[in-house]
Amino acid sequence: MTTAPETHTTRKTVIEAHDIVKRFGGAVAVDHVSIAVGAGEIHAVVGENGAGKSTLMRILAGILTPDNGGVSVDGIVLEPGAKASLEAGIALVHQELSLIPEMTVAENILLGSTPTKFGAIDSARQRKIAADALDQIGVSVDLNERVSRLSVALRQFVEIARAVARSPRVLILDEPTATLTPAETDYLLNMLQRLAAKGLAIIYISHRIPEVFRICERATILRDGKVVDNLIIADTTPNAIIDKMVGRELKLDLQTRRIANPGAVVLSARGIRAFRVNGIDLDVRAGEIVGIGGLVGAGRSELVRAIIGVDPRTAGTATITVDGQTKNIVGYRSAVRAGIGFVPEERRTEGLALEMSVADNITLPNRAALSKAGFLQRGKITEFATRLAAEVGLRPPEVGRDAGQYSGGNQQKVVIAKWLGREPKLIVLDEPTRGVDVGAKAEIHRLLRGLADGGTAVLVISSDLPELLELSDVIHVVRDGRIMGTLSPDEANERSVMALAAGEKVASSS
């Protein structure tokens, strides 16, 4: 809690966004949102993934231009464009890192605004400004160190220093703690409080309710692009906020839940350790959909990638059991051979060859089945691809088209179709419906249920809580590379998952 003498009522408003609307194609990302933050205030913006938080922040920072409404600082409405916002003193700390690996800390902090004297870099001033910035956030790091040699956490802090170095009036942080350890998080929060005490207006985006309660004065809650509520932290409780984020009180849409009849264990992982994964055991049974919940950066993707051998493990073993035979998962290819299918998170860079046809993409994992004596069987491929395309409901079902010509939803269907062709014993999906329109989403869910009913083991990672609850027969919630809790369908609801994911002890048992 800030011990500031002022309260939001007495504070002088620094930044104000008025009636912001932003559409992408058909979808409305931000829907008539207004928000005001005062000097010295830390203002939380909370909401589920896809609630429109990041879009709103990109608009505040001038990176995106709203379709309606405007942003004003000290009552003066800003010109569109990042430059104007920057000059007005709005600094955004991006979610993904945007540093130059081989440049020094000092250079990165002043990238794009390097001070010069007679054309040469004024390194004295450069170092001074950088040092001051780092000082303000109370981080000490060798200014001459190359960023490529810093830890993920330190890079995050350098990003923040970069924002602070522009001596902003408003500081916007988007999930800054996503990649930090508890100790580092703790450190960051203290730092933000110090900055706020100096009169900076801070907008703090996070899923992590405890953090919000610790440092924020007010919270604006977004859901589906709309402002649900604007609460004073002092007068509310974590559960109240979580409920508002979720919007639906403990809803279990039973009509969508299926009766699972799990069979034998297919995938069994023991003591898995890897980058951001600190010792996890996991089992997946035939005919069962196992969901993995947690926040961005909790180590979910890293976990599954380590288990099936996409990325190296530092410790632990994983085995796959197919009709009685147990095989060790040595490398990724052995996993695929053993009957595992993997739908990666990055569809466009890892899932599909965009400039190849749908048929080609579907053929890739099934090349063996579709070729005789090393020759691809054209007729068979078309027939095969068309069948699968129909199975996953690709629209239009023209397998000759480049995958890149299809929309996100259809592309994702193709990625799934690739693996269906192999009739996998276990299919692993990382964010199966990210950036997918509602219709396609429903179809993909139906597909996965169908697979499970057919006896396939399914492992799903999702940041989309309703999806997770709707699909999963059991949910493991991951935080800091560990499983914080395992929820059965009847104890799983959006609050309990969010509570575990956000590290909110109180709610974990309810």
Next chain:
Amino acid sequence: MSTTMKLQETQTGTWNRVKNAVARRTEGRAVILLILVVGVIAVQQPIVFNAYGVSLARVALVGLVALGLTLVVLQGELDLSVGSTLALTGVVVASIPDLGLGIIAGLVTGVAIGALNAFLIVLIGVNSFIATLGTLFALRGLAFVMSDGRPVRITDIDSALVFGRELLGPITPRVLIFILLFVMLQFFISKMRAGREFYAVGGNRQAAIDAGIPVKLRLFTSFMLCGFVAALAGVINTLELTAADPTAGSTVLLASFAAVIIGGNLLNGGRGSLVGTLIGAFALGLMQVGLTFAGADREVQDVLIGIVLLVAITTDPNNLRALSRRLQGLIRGKANQQA
């Protein structure tokens, strides 16, 4: 408590500071090679060191072009046309009766070629490898057309000859120019904003754009500088030889390219240094001079350079680390299977 956090990555103490300083550098392999070469020469052909003037001249030839090439490589691009540029500018210099005028014309030609390459790559959007492959052919052809396929002798030979003479000790004008150019470029790349931002363009182009760095301008700058330096090499060659040979520079492209690679410059851009290139050029240059003194067949030189290149590129620390991790994974997997 904040200070006790493991955020503190910078160890204190001189030794650690030295260790960090070393770890930051990208020139490791170049230095190793240089030490090896110097060692072997010291044993086999100590005379090389008495004739350091010669060695300097040799290094200056390839090194000059390599320096220019480095600027382009730092941004993750490539310029295959340096050899042809060298030849063409030589012909231009020699075919203009007035030497001073010729030199200027030659240098301008070089810059223009750089601008042409940059235009194709930055504005049209051609991959630099292909674009400069085209100019590689075209410029060489142009050099042949202009010279009618035979060496062109400078009209004002005597003033050209002055150029080859030694100023003080082993320092010929070529060496002097080479040193000056290195100092200037080193200053540009390490002390000037535009130069430093080359690393940003090569290291993370999107971030560079977001940070408001004029990426296209930087690319143009590097290609034009590269063209200029290649032209400078062409001018120097022509002056020293008192004639321009349209076939000149045929061996320069690959040699300077090798120097850049040995120098630890990452071809994807963003990592490397002029110092590395310099050391690389020195290592290769000394190697060649030493072998020449030893009267070794030129084929042996090719083979050695080939081996050095292959070793240098296949021992990129990052690759090896990735590979060893993969192998460890496999071994562990196997072990578990036995278990």
Next chain:
Amino acid sequence: MTESGTQLKAAPVNGTPVEGIVKRQASVITWVASRGIFIFTGVLLVFSVIFVNGFASSVNIIDVFHRASAIGIVAIGMTFVVISANYIDLSVVAQVATAGVILLALSPTYGVLGAMAIALFFALLYGVVNGVSVGFLKANAVVVTLGTTGIGAGILSLLTTGTIYYGPENGPIDAFGDARVGPFPLSAFVLILVAVIASIVLSRTKFGFMIRSYGSNKQATRLAGVNSGGVVVGAFVLTSIAAMIAGFVLAAYSNTAVATMSEGFDFRALAAVIIGGNSLFGGRGSILRTFLGVIFISVLSNILVLSGFSFAWQQLVTGAVIVFAVALDALARKAEKR
């Protein structure tokens, strides 16, 4: 080597269009570019037949094929490396000469087949060394093959000491070189045969398919369970085998072989691949395109000689054509993005 693309994060797929297909409008330039090589080769041929006297004569067509065959076979092989997004195999220069020299130098002792077997061994050696360095050690193909060129060419030159090896008059090799099928030299048929086989391998076989998809998206290909390193090795091995065949053809054509016989083959072959309109970013491309690219530059140099232009002009024009071709391709890709 603009790999910088790989360093950029994929744009977040916000608000994907609701309709199924993202429409892509075709402009004139994309239309021309996509069919460029077919149009240009056609135009050039028509032009040559009409305006260059003697071009259409059967003897001249033989010469055109002599120009095309060896370099064409190399280019076709190189297409595999290019489509696997590895830019170029510079070492073909050393490989062609090695094969040619071995064929003529060793066939007296080992018989033609024996010599060919030995040549094959070295072709495979080249392919594997290049492939493993690039595919598994993740080294840059240009530098690797630059290195192997230095080593291979150097050793070859050391061993042959510049000797020009020549086969006996009307020996099997000479006979092959002079052989005609109808009006065409046998080498032309070798070229076409290689082209057909390569085309089948690339477009019809499982392996060729993996090369294409690897070139199109390495990560996705790996995540489909493909041994991506192995694919790269395969691409380089195919290139090496083609280079070997080219060496045989070249040696047989003149019944002589010397260590310097294939100078300039590296970039000339790549030029053919590029003029054919194959994308140097990998994935897209075909053997037919390369074949036409080869025909194009062969006809071009042929008519330049027939019209009495000097070597200098030939180089100048070739370079200009490359620049034009790639500029067109790039503009087309831009137009496509819009």
Next chain:
Amino acid sequence: MRNSRTVLVSVFAVAGLALSGCASGGTDDAGAASADGYNVYALLPQGNDQPYGTNYLKAMNAAAAEMGVNLTITNAEYDAAKQANECSVAIASKPDGIILWPAAVDTIRPCLEAAKAAGIPVNASNSDVLPEDKDLVGTYTGPSNEEVGRGAAKLIGDVLGDAGGSIIIIQGLSGNSTAIDREAGFRDELEASYPNVEVIGQQPGDWAKDVALTVTSELFTSLGEENIDAIYAVDDTMAAGAIEAMENRGIDPTTIPVVGTGNTELGQPNVLSGKQYATLFQSPVWDGENAVKYIVEAIEGNTLEANYFMPIPEVTKENAADYPAEW
């Protein structure tokens, strides 16, 4: 086939060498000179990478061994800049004499001046220096490439007779000085003595038989078989190509006189069989031997003539048997 044995042996050594290649790094002090005898640098533009150079070197080394001269040999691959550097290397190591075979005659002035300044005698070999540089060298030994060209012109002019005729030239590698000089001499002589012989076409054959083969055939196509009365190929390898081109087109090579240069192992059989009308015997052995012989003379300060020209006998079907091919 000569050498096939050595190559076979060595070809198998390739793999080994490639692996243990690094080993050759320290150990190639081939030319390291011992104390006794003169130390001489031979700066050549070619060596074991070309047949002429190979035999030139053989003869040169033999002669050196005989006269107790310690040779250090370089190969600049016709790269003038490279040779310039090798020249400074040579001067730096202060030898008793330097044999210079210019990579490009226009470019060697600085080298010669430096040597003069260092008081090191220099002889030119194989390709003569420019007239204005003549005073900077002790002497020149070898064929005059212009002379070779003139000789070829005489042969062609005489065989065509007063009627004269139209001819084509198959040139050497573009930009190569030997090629340029021979062609220059050839054209001069034609202009001077055979005004009715006209050069109607030329293309570079790059010293290679296959290239020569193709361009000859193409020249026939563009100029018309009936219009070509004779062919000058700047060396025998390319002459062989020209001959094969004619055979491929069903022309009897004996009907169109071809003149080459070198009397090489590839050329001589053609001359003997009459397919090639004539060649000029350029002896690498003579060339190599005399290069050493006269540098020793120069070192010992004996007065030398300006040139010691290699005899360039005309070789035709009649006398070919007397001149065994040397390369």
